[in-house]
Amino acid sequence: xxxxxxxxxxxxxxxxxxxxxxxxxxxxxxxxxxxxxxxxxxxxxxxxxxxxxxxxxxxxxxxxxxxxxxxxxxxxxxxxxxxxxxxxxxxxxxxxxxxxxxxxxxxxxxxxxxxx
Amino acid sequence: xxxxxxxxxxxxxxxxxxxxxxxxxxxxxxxxxxxxxxxxxxxxxxxxxxxxxxxxxxxxxxxxxxxxxxxxxxxxxxxxxxxxxxxxxxxxxxxxxxxxxxxxxxxxxxxx
Numbered sequence: 001x002x003x004x005x006x007x008x009x010x011x012x013x014x015x016x017x018x019x020x021x022x023x024x025x026x027x028x029x030x031x032x033x034x035x036x037x038x039x040x041x042x043x044x045x046x047x048x049x050x051x052x053x054x055x056x057x058x059x060x061x062x063x064x065x066x067x068x069x070x071x072x073x074x075x076x077x078x079x080x081x082x083x084x085x086x087x088x089x090x091x092x093x094x095x096x097x098x099x100x101x102x103x104x105x106x107x108x109x110x111x112x113x114x115x116x
Numbered sequence: 117x118x119x120x121x122x123x124x125x126x127x128x129x130x131x132x133x134x135x136x137x138x139x140x141x142x143x144x145x146x147x148x149x150x151x152x153x154x155x156x157x158x159x160x161x162x163x164x165x166x167x168x169x170x171x172x173x174x175x176x177x178x179x180x181x182x183x184x185x186x187x188x189x190x191x192x193x194x195x196x197x198x199x200x201x202x203x204x205x206x207x208x209x210x211x212x213x214x215x216x217x218x219x220x221x222x223x224x225x226x227x228x
Contacts, residue, residue, distance in 0.1 A: 031214060033215070033216075035218075040125070040220055040221075041220060042120075042122075042207060042218040042219050042220040042221050043207065043216075043218040044218075045215060045216075045217070048215060050214075058215070088159070090159075090161070092161075092216075094214065105161075105163070105216060107160065107161035109158065109160050110159040
């Protein structure tokens with residue numbers, strides 16, 4: 001019963017392409033997050049959103065943008081893909097007040113993006 | 117800025133033995149939570165254990181327990197009676213205003 005779904009497991013794109021990574025959650029969570037995972041660096045926060053049409057920069061937002069038009073969907077956009085954006089991208093969601101109110105965070109199974 | 121450091125890129129353990137994964141963190145918040153996540157090859161992040169910073173008692177979940185040293189900002193994970201299914205990448209994480217900050221990860225290998 002996967003509750004955070006990322007549209008693609010593997011993706012190969014060309015340098016300069018505009019890339020959309022989609023994330024959908026069915027738990028009615030307010031908070032959604034995009035992380036990037038690289039060996040030796042762990043997971044780093046790119047962007048997050050606490051509500052529809054709301055977004056906040058994380059630690060490494062350069063080269064990325066996001067869109068949250070509906071509560072259940074949070075899209076990560078690479079405006080002009082570059083080879084240094086080759087990575088694993090993980091989406092997560094959590095309810096309002098997390099983690100103090102519950103165990104919180106639910107992750108998708110990741111999109112491995114290769115930019116050639 | 118909040119930081120989480122895992123200084124052991126790789127660890128190995130014999131089946132049925134005990135292994136401890138290290139984690140240190142730095143935060144300016146007084147109320148925070150600490151987590152250990154497991155990421156098997158399927159990539160699905162699985163919550164192993166969590167600790168509320170205001171609780172002095174160390175959290176335990178079956179074979180998994182933590183050693184939380186608040187003054188030292190240390191949060192290690194002990195896995196007892198290791199099983200082959202414990203082999204995975206393990207991440208330590210700390211919250212900050214609802215956001216998770218992760219460490220670099222430790223790859224755990226379990227030898228039969």
